[in-house]
Amino acid sequence: MEGTHERLDAMRILLLEDDRDTRDYLSRGLKELGHRVVAESDGKAALARTLGESFDILILDRMVPGLDGLTMLQLAREAGCQSPAIILSAMAGIEDRVAGLEGGADDYLIKPFAFAELTARLGALARRPPPGDRSDFQALLRVADIEMDLLKRTVRRGDRLIDLQPREFSLLEFLLRNVDRPVTRTMLLDRVWNFGFDPKTNIVETHMSRLRTKLNDGGRDDPIRTIRGAGYMIMSGGR
Amino acid sequence: MILLPRTIKGLSILSAAVSGLVILILGAAAILISHHEIEAQMDHRIEREMDALLDFHASNGAAQLAQVVRGRDGAATGGTGYLADTGSDGRMMLYALADATGRRIAGRLIPDMPPDGWSEFLPIRHPDGSKGEAQALSRRLPDGGQLVIAADRSALHRADDRILFVVLMGLGVILLTGTLSTIAFGRLVRRRLVLISGTAQGIIEGDYARRVPVDGSGSEFDRISAILNQMLGRIEELMSSLRQVSSDLAHDMRTPLGRIRQDMERLARDTTDLAAGQAVEQAIVDIDALLDLFAGLLGVSEVRGFAARKRFVSLPLAEIVGDVTDAYRPAFDDDGRILSADLQPVAIRGDAQLLKRAIANLLENVLAHAGNGAGASVSLRHDAGQAILTVADDGKGVPTKDLETIFERLVRLDPSRSKGGHGLGLSMVRAIVHAHHGRIRAESSTPGLRFLIQFPIDHQPFTGEG
Numbered sequence: 001m002e003g004t005h006e007r008l009d010a011m012r013i014l015l016l017e018d019d020r021d022t023r024d025y026l027s028r029g030l031k032e033l034g035h036r037v038v039a040e041s042d043g044k045a046a047l048a049r050t051l052g053e054s055f056d057i058l059i060l061d062r063m064v065p066g067l068d069g070l071t072m073l074q075l076a077r078e079a080g081c082q083s084p085a086i087i088l089s090a091m092a093g094i095e096d097r098v099a100g101l102e103g104g105a106d107d108y109l110i111k112p113f114a115f116a117e118l119t120a121r122l123g124a125l126a127r128r129p130p131p132g133d134r135s136d137f138q139a140l141l142r143v144a145d146i147e148m149d150l151l152k153r154t155v156r157r158g159d160r161l162i163d164l165q166p167r168e169f170s171l172l173e174f175l176l177r178n179v180d181r182p183v184t185r186t187m188l189l190d191r192v193w194n195f196g197f198d199p200k201t202n203i204v205e206t207h208m209s210r211l212r213t214k215l216n217d218g219g220r221d222d223p224i225r226t227i228r229g230a231g232y233m234i235m236s237g238g239r
Numbered sequence: 240m241i242l243l244p245r246t247i248k249g250l251s252i253l254s255a256a257v258s259g260l261v262i263l264i265l266g267a268a269a270i271l272i273s274h275h276e277i278e279a280q281m282d283h284r285i286e287r288e289m290d291a292l293l294d295f296h297a298s299n300g301a302a303q304l305a306q307v308v309r310g311r312d313g314a315a316t317g318g319t320g321y322l323a324d325t326g327s328d329g330r331m332m333l334y335a336l337a338d339a340t341g342r343r344i345a346g347r348l349i350p351d352m353p354p355d356g357w358s359e360f361l362p363i364r365h366p367d368g369s370k371g372e373a374q375a376l377s378r379r380l381p382d383g384g385q386l387v388i389a390a391d392r393s394a395l396h397r398a399d400d401r402i403l404f405v406v407l408m409g410l411g412v413i414l415l416t417g418t419l420s421t422i423a424f425g426r427l428v429r430r431r432l433v434l435i436s437g438t439a440q441g442i443i444e445g446d447y448a449r450r451v452p453v454d455g456s457g458s459e460f461d462r463i464s465a466i467l468n469q470m471l472g473r474i475e476e477l478m479s480s481l482r483q484v485s486s487d488l489a490h491d492m493r494t495p496l497g498r499i500r501q502d503m504e505r506l507a508r509d510t511t512d513l514a515a516g517q518a519v520e521q522a523i524v525d526i527d528a529l530l531d532l533f534a535g536l537l538g539v540s541e542v543r544g545f546a547a548r549k550r551f552v553s554l555p556l557a558e559i560v561g562d563v564t565d566a567y568r569p570a571f572d573d574d575g576r577i578l579s580a581d582l583q584p585v586a587i588r589g590d591a592q593l594l595k596r597a598i599a600n601l602l603e604n605v606l607a608h609a610g611n612g613a614g615a616s617v618s619l620r621h622d623a624g625q626a627i628l629t630v631a632d633d634g635k636g637v638p639t640k641d642l643e644t645i646f647e648r649l650v651r652l653d654p655s656r657s658k659g660g661h662g663l664g665l666s667m668v669r670a671i672v673h674a675h676h677g678r679i680r681a682e683s684s685t686p687g688l689r690f691l692i693q694f695p696i697d698h699q700p701f702t703g704e705g
Contacts, residue, residue, distance in 0.1 A: 019494060025501045063490060090493035091486065092534055093541050094592075098550065112497030112530065115504055167565055193566050196592040198531075200603050200664075206569040 010034045011056035011126055016046040016072065017088070018064040022111075026059070029115050043067025050076045050083070057122055058085040062100070070103045077104040084125040088113070097196075116184065116230030123181045141176040143236055144223055146215070148176055157215055167192065168211045175224065175234040184231035208232060247428050251421030258417050259410060266406025273402055274395065278374065281390040282357075285376045288332060288388050293378065301338065301384055308334045308345035308386075332390055333363055333373060339383030349387055353377045361389055431460040435467065445543070445674075447475040485537055492533065500526050535663040542593065542670040551675075553697045554589050556626055557582040557619050563598040564617050570606060577614035578602070585619060585626040587694040589675045597671040600664040601630040601690055609634025609687065626696050631689035642681045 013030060017023040018041045027037045038055070040046040043066035050058065050072075058076075060069035067075070073085055086107040087100045100108045107121050141148040147156045148169075155162045155172065164172065170192045174183060185204045189195040193203070208224070216222050225233045244250055296304045311334055335346035343352070348364050353375055361375040375389035434452055441449035450471060451464040500523060507519045564580040571578040598617075605615040613634030620627050637645060646669045668690075672679040677694040 019498070021498045022494075022501065025505070090490040090497065092489060092493070093486070093537065095541070096486075110534075111493050112500040112526070115501070165565075193562070194591075195566070195595060195599070197596045197599070199566075199599050201567065201570045201599075201606055203566045203570055206573055207566075210569055 009126065010036065011122070012036045012054070013038070013057050013059060013122075014046060014049060014055040014083075015039045015059045016043065016064060016069055017041065017059070017061045019061070022061075026115075026118075030119075033119065041065070043069060043072040047072045047075055050081055051079055055083045056126060058083050059118075059122075060085060060087050060105070062087060062089040062091055062096075070100060070105075073104045086118075086121060086125060088118070094196075114184075114229060116182065116227070117186060120182045120184045120187060120231060124178060124183070124187060127178075127181075141173065143176050143179050143234060146172075146176070146223060146234075148173060157220065160217070162214050162217075164211070164214060167207060168214070171207055171211055172215075175232065179234050179236050182227050182230045182233045187231065247425045251418075251425050255414060255417040255421060259414050262406070262410045262413050266403070266410065269406060270399060270402050274399055277395050277398055281374060281392075281395070282376075284332070285374070285388050285390055289376050289378055289386070292386060292388070293380075296380055296386070301336075301344075301380065301382055304380075304386070305336055305345040308336045332388060333375075334389075335385075335387040337385045341385070344384075346387070349373075349375070349389060352385055353387060355379060355385075358389075360392075361387075363389060363391065365391075431464075435464065438467070438471070442471060442474070444676075445548070447471070447478055485540065489533065489537055493530065496526055496530060532663070535667065539663060539667050539670050542667065542674050548674060550590055551588045552590075553586050553699070554591055554594070555584060556587050556589075556594070556628070556694070557584045559591055559594050560598055560617060560619055560628065563595050563602065567599070567602045567606075571614065574606070574612070576606075576612060578617070579614070580617045582617070582619040583621060585621040586697045587626050587675065588697045589694070593671045593674065597668045598628075598630070600668045604664055605630070605632040605634065613687065621696055624696055626694040628692040628694070629689060630692075631684050631687060633684075633687040636683050636686055636688050637681065639683060642683070645681060646679075 013035050015023065015026055015030070015037055017026065017039065020041075023039050023041065027039050030037045038049060038053075040049060041064065043064050045066065046060070046064075046069075047067060058073070058081075060073055062069040066072075069087060069089070073087070084106045085104065086109060087105040088109050088111055089096065089100065090111040092110040097108045097110075106125055109118060109121060139149065139151045141150065145158045148154075150173070153169065155164055155169065171188065174188065174192055186198065188204050189198065212222055212224055215224070223234055225235055227233055244253055292304060292307070295307060311332070333346065333348045335343065335349040335352060337343050337352055341352070348366065350362060350364060353361050355377050358375045358377065360372045363371050363373045365371055371391060371393055373389035373391050375387055377385060377387045380386055438449045438451045450468045453461050453464045453468070455461065503519050503523045503526070507516055507523065510516045510519065560582055561580060564578060568578050602615060602617075605613060609615070609632040613632050615630060615632045618627075618629045618631075646665050669679055672692055672694075675694050677692055679690060679692045682689050682691065
C-alpha cells in the first residue's frame with residue numbers, strides 16, 4: 001500500500017479528531033507517507049493552531065469537543081485561513097454534506113472511509129490552485145506518449161488519433177491532470193460524472209475498460225494502473 | 240339510514256329547502272284557516288239576516304218584505320247601489336225574493352234562484368254588469384215564496400289573494416336571505432377549512448413548520464386552529480427528535496464501525512497469511528455493505544423528509560437523464576443489452592443529484608432484476624404541463640400483485656434474497672419522485688416492466704438559483 005502513496009509531496013497537515021483510535025491510525029498512516037501531522041482532539045485548540053501556524057491541509061472531524069469542526073473551520077476562514085480543508089464525518093446526510101461544503105470545506109469524506117480514499121483526496125486537494133488562480137490551465141496535456149488537446153478536444157497516442165466519447169475524454173483528462181497520483185472510484189464519480197452517490201453498477205470500471213481498450217489499441221503498454229482498493233493512476237514513466 | 244348531504248353546499252341547500260317548505264306549509268295553513276273563518280263569518284251574517292227577514296215576513300207579509308228587499312238590493316231600486324248595503328265588515332249582501340209561483344218579485348242581481356239550503360258558489364251579477372259568485376242561503380217562505388240572501392265572495396277571494404301574496408313574499412324573502420346567509424356562512428367555513436387543509440397538505444409534503452392561521456377572534460375556528468397548531472407543534476418536536484436520534488445513531492454506529500474498518504485495513508496490510516487476508520477483506524466488504532444499508536435507510540428517510548426541497552433549482556431534466564443513461568450504456572453493452580434513450584428537452588424544479596440517483600436506481604433495477612439480455616428504453620416528453628419520464632425494460636416483468644409492493648422499503652421479490660441490494664432502490668426512487676411533487680407508477684408492459692413518472696414542468700426555467 002505504501003507504494004501507492006510514495007509520490008505524494010510531504011505536507012504539513014492539521015488533524016482534528018477526538019476519537020483516539022482514529023486519530024492515532026490516521027497520524028501514523030500519514031506520517032508513514034512522509035507528511036508532518038499535528039493532531040488535536042479539541043476544536044478550540046485546533047483553531048488556535050490554525051490561526052498561529054501554517055498548514056498545507058486541514059483534516060477536520062465534525063463532532064469534537066470545544067468547537068465542532070465545521071464552526072472551527074468557519075472561524076478560521078473568517079480569520080483569513082485559506083488552507084484546503086477536508087471534513088471527515090460520520091454525519092452522512094445530504095444536508096450535512098451541503099452544510100460542510102457551504103461552511104468552507106473543500107471536500108467531505110464520510111466515515112468510515114478507506115485510507116487510500118483519504119490520501120487520494122488529500123493529493124487532489126493539495127494540488128488545487130488557489131481560488132481565482134487559473135494560471136495553471138493547460139490547453140495541452142502530455143503524459144508519456146499521450147497528448148490531449150483541450151481546445152481541439154483531440155487525443156493522440158504517438159501519431160494515432162484516438163476517438164473518445166465525451167465521458168471517456170473527461171475521464172482521461174482527470175487522470176492526466178493527476179498524473180502519478182491515485183484517483184479513487186468515488187473521486188471519479190464525483191468529478192467526471194458528478195454523481196454524489198455510489199452506484200451499485202461498476203460504471204467507472206466499464207468506462208475505464210473502454211478507455212483502456214481505445215488507448216492501448218495495437219498492443220501498447222497500458223499507461224493506466226489499477227490500484228487495488230484505491231482506484232487508478234496514470235503513470236508518467238510507464239510501468 | 241337517511242342520506243343527508245355532507246358538504247356545506249349541500250347542507251345549505253337542504254336548510255334553505257326545509258325553511259321554504261315550512262313557510263309554504265304555514266302559508267297554506269294560514270290561507271285555509273283565514274278562508275274558512277271568513278266563510279264562516281259570511282255564513283253567520285247570512286243566517287242572522289235570514290232570521291231577521293223571516294221574522295219581518297211573518298209580521299209584515301210578502302209585499303212589505305219585497306219593499307225591504309228592493310231597498311237593500313240597491314240595484315233593484317236604482318238607488319245608491321249595492322255599496323250602500325255592505326255590512327259593517329265591508330262585505331256586500333245580495334237578495335232575491337220570489338212568490339209562490341216562482342215569479343221574481345225583488346232582487347235582480349241573482350240571475351237564477353238556487354235550490355233550498357246553502358249554495359257555495361252561486362253565480363251573481365255585480366251592478367256594473369260583471370259576473371261573480373257568492374255563497375247563498377235560500378229559504379222557503381210560509382206562503383210558498385222563496386227568499387235568497389247571498390254574500391259576494393269577491394272579498395273572500397281578495398283576502399285569499401292578499402294572504403297568498405304575503406306568504407309568497409315571505410317565502411321569497413326567506414329564500415333570498417337564507418340563500419345569501421348560507422352562501423356567506425359557507426364561504427366563511429370553507430375559507431377556514433381551506434386554510435386548515437392547506438396546512439395539512441403542507442405538513443403531508445414535509446413542511447413541518449406550517450401552522451393554521453389564527454385571527455384572534457376567539458371563534459370556534461380559532462379554538463380548533465389553536466388546538467391543531469398545538470398538535471402540529473408536538474408532531475414537529477417528535478419528528479425533530481426522531482431526526483436527531485437517526486443522526487446520533489448514524490454517528491454512534493459509524494464511529495465504532497469506522498474503527499473496526501481501520502483495524503481491518505491495517506490487518507489486511509500487515510498480514511502475510513493469504514487466507515487471513517482474504518477473510519479480513521471480506522469483513523471489510525461486509526462492514527461496507529452494512530454501512531451502505533444504513534446509509535440507504537437514512538437516505539430514504541431524509542428524502543422523505545423533503546428538506547432537499549430548499550435547494551431545488553430549475554433543471555434541464557433531459558440533460559440529467561442523458562448523463563445517467565450515458566454512464567450506464569457501457570454496462571448494458573457489456574452484457575449484450577441495449578439501452579436506448581429518446582429525450583425531449585423539458586425543465587423541472589429539483590435537485591440534480593437526487594434525480595440522477597433515481598434514474599440510476601431504475602437502470603440498476605433493470606440490470607439486476609430484469610433478467611439476462613433484457614434491454615431498457617428511457618423516454619422523456621412533455622404533455623399537459625407534465626414532464627413524463629418512462630423507463631421500460633423488455634425483461635421478465637413483475638407479477639401484477641407486486642406492482643405496488645416493489646416500492647416498499649426492504650422489499651425484494653427474489654425469495655432467496657440471493658441477488659445483491661437491500662431492496663431500497665425503488666423506495667428511494669419513489670421518495671425522490673414525491674419530493675419533486677411527482678408521481679410514479681409501475682405497470683406491466685408486454686414483455687417487461689415499465690415505470691411511468693410524472694413531474695410538474697417548470698415554466699420559468701433556468702432563471703437562476705431558487
